[in-house]
Amino acid sequence: MAGWTTLEELVSREFQQALEEGKDPAAVAALRSTLHVQNDSDALRGVHAQLVALPVHAGFAFDEPNDLQAIRALRRDPLQFTSPPLDDALFDRLHGAWLGRCGGCALGKPVELIGLCPPAATRQHTWRDIKRYLTAIDPAEWPIRDFIPAQSPAAGELTRLIALKSTREHISHMESDDDIRYTVLGQLVLADKGASFRTEDVADKWLQNLPYTSVCTAETQAYRNLVVGYDTHESTQWSVSGNTVDWGWVASHLNPYREWIGAQIRIDSYAYAAPGDPALAADFAWRDARLSHTKNGIYGAMACAAMIAAAFASDDVEQVVAAGLGEIPATSRVHAEMLQVVALCADHGNDWEAHEAIFDGICALLGHYSAIHTNNNLAVIVASLLLSGGDYHRGITAAVMAGFDTDCNGATVGSILGAMNGASKLPAHWTARFNDTLKSGIVDYHPVAISECARRSMAILQKMRA
Numbered sequence: 192m193a194g195w196t197t198l199e200e201l202v203s204r205e206f207q208q209a210l211e212e213g214k215d216p217a218a219v220a221a222l223r224s225t226l227h228v229q230n231d232s233d234a235l236r237g238v239h240a241q242l243v244a245l246p247v248h249a250g251f252a253f254d255e256p257n258d259l260q261a262i263r264a265l266r267r268d269p270l271q272f273t274s275p276p277l278d279d280a281l282f283d284r285l286h287g288a289w290l291g292r293c294g295g296c297a298l299g300k301p302v303e304l305i306g307l308c309p310p311a312a313t314r315q316h317t318w319r320d321i322k323r324y325l326t327a328i329d330p331a332e333w334p335i336r337d338f339i340p341a342q343s344p345a346a347g348e349l350t351r352l353i354a355l356k357s358t359r360e361h362i363s364h365m366e367s368d369d370d371i372r373y374t375v376l377g378q379l380v381l382a383d384k385g386a387s388f389r390t391e392d393v394a395d396k397w398l399q400n401l402p403y404t405s406v407c408t409a410e411t412q413a414y415r416n417l418v419v420g421y422d423t424h425e426s427t428q429w430s431v432s433g434n435t436v437d438w439g440w441v442a443s444h445l446n447p448y449r450e451w452i453g454a455q456i457r458i459d460s461y462a463y464a465a466p467g468d469p470a471l472a473a474d475f476a477w478r479d480a481r482l483s484h485t486k487n488g489i490y491g492a493m494a495c496a497a498m499i500a501a502a503f504a505s506d507d508v509e510q511v512v513a514a515g516l517g518e519i520p521a522t523s524r525v526h527a528e529m530l531q532v533v534a535l536c537a538d539h540g541n542d543w544e545a546h547e548a549i550f551d552g553i554c555a556l557l558g559h560y561s562a563i564h565t566n567n568n569l570a571v572i573v574a575s576l577l578l579s580g581g582d583y584h585r586g587i588t589a590a591v592m593a594g595f596d597t598d599c600n601g602a603t604v605g606s607i608l609g610a611m612n613g614a615s616k617l618p619a620h621w622t623a624r625f626n627d628t629l630k631s632g633i634v635d636y637h638p639v640a641i642s643e644c645a646r647r648s649m650a651i652l653q654k655m656r657a
Contacts (some may be wrong), residue, residue, distance in 0.1 A: 195411050202226075202235045202242075204447035211450070211524075211560075212486065213251030230538045236445075243370045243443050254522035255486040257439065259477050262493070270513060272504035274467035279655055283613035284503050285463055286645035287585035291609015292374060292459060293365040293588040293629065293641060294621040295601030297493050300354035300368060301339040302591065303598050309426030317562070317594030318550045334546070335588040337620070338362055354598075364628035365641065369405065370456045370602040375636045376400060377479065378644065381651045386464070386475075390438055390466045393479045400633050408563065408613065409453040412446035413483035413559040413649035446483070451561060452568045454480035454492035456599045459606050462496040463648045464655060466503030466610075472496040484565075490526070495572065495603055502610040505618035508576045511607065515573075525566045531556055536577040543578045543585050550593045563596045576607060583608045583617055611639075614645075 209219050220243075224236050247255075256262055265633070268352035275281045302321050325332035327345035336564045341358040356366045366370060376396050385393045394417055397406075406414050420441065442449050454476075461475030476496035480489040501514035512533065519526055535552045539545035553574060557567035579586030590604040591597045609617060630638045 195407065197446075198232055198235050201412075201445050201447055202239050202569075208447045208450065209245060210257075213253060214242070215248040218248075219247055219271065253449045253524050253527070253620065255490075255524070256487050257481065257489060259474065259634040262464065262477070262520055263491070264416070265522050266517060266550060267515070267521035269470060269517035270510065272467040272469070272501060272514075275503055277649070277656065280567065280613070281466060281503070281652075282645065283615050284610050284647050285467070285648045286614035286642055287609035287612055287617055288459070288463055288499065288606050289609070289645045290606075290614050290617055290622045290625070291583060291587075291612075292602045293605070293625055294304055294583075294588060295364060295492070295603070295605025295607075296368055296370045296598050297357040297365060297601075298335070298338055298605075299591040299597030299599070300357040300366075301341075301523075303333070303596070304353055315567060318547070318592055321592060321594060321597075322422075325636050333592075334424065335592055338624075352556060362624050363626060364630055364638065365625050367630055367632035367637070368381075368598065369407070370599055372401070372405065372631050373457035374459045375631045375633050375644075377457065378647055379633075380479075381460060381464050381655075384649065385651075386471075386655050388475075388478065390478050390482050391436065392629075393482055394436075394486040405632070407453075408451050409442075409446055409448035409483045409488065412444070412448065413441050415439045416444050416446070434560050435518060441486070442481060442483050442485050446589075447484045448489040449483065450565055451484075452489050452491070452563050452565050452596050452599055454484040454563055455495050455569065458492045458496040459499060459603075460648065462499035462606075463610075464651050465496075465500045466652070467500060469497035469500045469514045469518055472500035485523040486522060487565050490523055491569045493518050494525075494529075496605075498572075498576070499603075499607050499610055502607045506581055506611055508579060508611075512573050512576055524529070525569060528557060528566055529569060529573055532573050536574050538641045541580070542551035543582075546592065547576055548591050549578065553593065556559075562594075563599075564619065568596050568600055571595055572603050572607075575600065575604045576646035579608060579612055581608065583612055583621065587621070604650050627647070 203403045206223055217315050222241055242407035323331050324345045327343050328340055338359040341355055341360050355361055380388050380396050388606050403414055450646045457479055459475040462472040465472035473493040473496050474494040497518040498515035500512050501511045505511055516529055553570045557570055560567045571590055575589040578589050586608045588600050590600040627640045627642055628638050629641050
């Protein structure tokens with residue numbers, strides 16, 4: 192089994208991925224032509240391997256390495272902050288980050304599928320679908336003012352609503368979700384290994400704690416490669432005991448999703464362990480992200496981790512965004528595209544009232560990517576932060592109203608603004624209905640108090656600094 196889709200689908204997506212990565216279009220087209228006469232599984236696997244092996248063509252305008260040192264060498268203007276002391280104020284920020292992440296995630300969960308409608312032409316206007324769902328109830332429901340209602344007169348026109356436990360009528364705790372499970376897993380890695388953790392330790396936590404049915408896209412393929420690699424030796428370099436795992440193979444073999452959003456949603460706990468230190472947070476994120484992602488998929492994770500870390504030391508959203516961009520290659524597609532998004536927001540004066548025009552601008556710039564790609568979803572995060580001015584309500588509602596991967600973006604923006612404001616300043620409107628309860632689906636975290644998760648983050652920091 193190739194994963195949770197067919198081999199034909201994986202190879203089809205790999206052709207698009209090859210073009211996005213800057214591989215020679217003529218070489219890609221030549222490989223595509225062979226599938227007209229070679230359509231068996233072995234041939235498909237062979238074409239996929241050849242696509243992955245194709246070099247980036249000489250005229251490609253971007254330089255996008257996977258190695259951490261090479262990434263760091265291509266940074267521009269990384270920012271440094273003073274790390275906060277281990278005191279009650281820092282605990283309040285850690286608690287705020289956990290609560291903030293839960294609030295943004297739960298807000299976006301019910302409309303996640305609405306935010307992922309194909310084809311591309313529809314996908315570029317998913318914010319309009321969410322608006323139509325809400326305004327059919329009451330025009331005052333837009334801009335978003337509360338958790339998503341479970342029923343709407345417009346529901347039949349849209350992809351079905353999901354996650355009813357996170358709707359306005361039913362929410363009583365933070366329900367299990369991949370955006371939260373990975374935050375828990377990151378905490379488990381740090382609690383076990385501290386700042387010296389390796390990618391192997393992340394993989395080990397996956398295999399111990401994540402059922403295969405709970406992962407998707409890039410994580411599905413990497414998980415499959417971790418398991419199948421042991422049994423079939425499809426990789427030529429496979430020995431965990433010898434510390435020679437070929438992580439490039441794990442992340443790229445039959446994995447055309449390796450620049451999608453998955454790694455970007457996994458890094459919060461690493462940033463919580465590096466408050467005020469964007470470079471360290473980005474380092475931690477890189478160790479996790481390379482398990483399943485490459486290039487821009489890694490950079491999105493590093494940028495989000497750096498922004499969260501910066502939010503513990505700054506209440507200036509523009510500075511926080513700059514800290515995120517300062518930890519990724521200035522020669523990458525995603526860096527160039529985020530500068531365009533920053534400029535787009537500036538053209539509208541970073542005015543929250545201009546959110547619809549900015550959503551359209553992001554779709555025009557980046558709607559050609561999958562709706563769950565790193566680049567367009569990072570654009571939503573950046574724009575939502577800039578439009579929020581640091582206000583939690585505005586930030587998470589903008590992140591969800593924009594469409595694309597609504598729960599992921601709501602969670603990340605919520606984490607950043609939760610760290611910036613602290614739990615004591617977050618609106619009870621968005622936090623009280625969780626009843627301080629998280630049910631992650633992971634042992635010792637099902638259920639667990641959200642405040643206890645923050646205490647465990649604080650204990651990790653105390654141990655690391657000691």
